[in-house]
Amino acid sequence: MFSGMMFxxxxxxxxxxxxxxxxxxxxxxxxxxxxxxxxxxSLMGLSLAALDNLGxxxxxxxxxxxxxxxxxxxxxxxxxxLVDRWLPLQTEAAKSKLPLSSMxxxxxxxxVVVGGGLxxxxxxxxxxxxxxxxxxxxxxxxxxxxxxxxxxxxxxxGQILLNxxxxxxxxxxxxxxxxxxLLAAWILDIGVFHGLAMASGFGWYSLxxxxxxxxxxPVFGGASFLIELLRELVALVMIxxxxxxxxxxxxxxxxxxxxxxxxxxxxxxxxxxxxxxxIVSGFILSLLVPVxxxxxxxxxx
Numbered sequence: 001m002f003s004g005m006m007f008x009x010x011x012x013x014x015x016x017x018x019x020x021x022x023x024x025x026x027x028x029x030x031x032x033x034x035x036x037x038x039x040x041x042s043l044m045g046l047s048l049a050a051l052d053n054l055g056x057x058x059x060x061x062x063x064x065x066x067x068x069x070x071x072x073x074x075x076x077x078x079x080x081x082l083v084d085r086w087l088p089l090q091t092e093a094a095k096s097k098l099p100l101s102s103m104x105x106x107x108x109x110x111x112v113v114v115g116g117g118l119x120x121x122x123x124x125x126x127x128x129x130x131x132x133x134x135x136x137x138x139x140x141x142x143x144x145x146x147x148x149x150x151x152x153x154x155x156x157x158g159q160i161l162l163n164x165x166x167x168x169x170x171x172x173x174x175x176x177x178x179x180x181x182l183l184a185a186w187i188l189d190i191g192v193f194h195g196l197a198m199a200s201g202f203g204w205y206s207l208x209x210x211x212x213x214x215x216x217x218p219v220f221g222g223a224s225f226l227i228e229l230l231r232e233l234v235a236l237v238m239i240x241x242x243x244x245x246x247x248x249x250x251x252x253x254x255x256x257x258x259x260x261x262x263x264x265x266x267x268x269x270x271x272x273x274x275x276x277x278x279i280v281s282g283f284i285l286s287l288l289v290p291v292x293x294x295x296x297x298x299x300x301x
Contacts, residue, residue: 015147045117047218050128064223075180080249166280193300200292203255205229215297243270258282
């Protein structure tokens with residue numbers, strides 16, 4: 001049952017064994033990871049184009065996206081304010097405005113890449129039988145690079161374990177996302193483990209979409225990508241609104257992106273005290289995305 005999970009998970013583990021001290025190599029790996037994400041997302045678009053009854057499948061993607069997004073976000077926002085009540089956090093006033101439009105543009109680029117792959121597959125008479133195999137091999141390389149990035153992120157195990165706010169926020173996101181995933185699976189009448197796997201993206205839209213697409217096909221992959229992308233876009237708007245009064249809620253809703261993409265928003269609007277909390281909670285969630293998602297995928301198959 002776990003053989004498929006271990007086969008995919010192995011590159012991540014192997015990558016995590018590498019400690020790099022050369023900055024140039026680290027930067028090259030970071031760039032290569034970004035390029036591979038664009039490549040594999042374009043292949044996801046091609047996979048969508050190869051589907052039979054494409055219009056009906058697009059309706060299913062939209063339906064899955066809406067139900068999961070509402071269930072996951074609702075469950076997160078129902079419990080996160082309790083963390084603010086039990087563990088109040090003092091923040092600092094915002095010092096400058098953020099170019100939210102330019103940050104959101106990065107998310108739009110990824111949508112364009114998927115859409116471009118879809119249009120190419122629809123408009124050009126090309127054989128698409130090779131797409132799934134190519135996606136799997138690129139996924140292995142991508143997971144290997146992600147493992148290296150996680151190992152060289154600069155956080156030690158002690159720093160993670162000693163940050164109470166970060167650990168509690170991550171735990172609440174995991175627990176409430178599982179509840180939301182179960183509710184969405186019940187509403188959509190899909191398998192429980194399918195729902196739990198879909199709930200394990202935590203905002204990492206590129207990897208979540210890739211893993212779900214490889215495991216369950218482009219319908220689940222496309223829906224997972226959009227669910228987590230919507231989380232990030234909503235977080236960009238929500239963080240400046242909530243972080244002064246409910247900082248744990250704002251940081252928690254950002255999910256895995258709190259350690260990278262939404263971190264500048266958190267730092268500028270909430271102050272430096274929020275940065276280690278955001279990094280730790282985001283790191284824990286990022287680390288667990290492939291672990292939990294592949295675990296539930298193995299149980300569903």
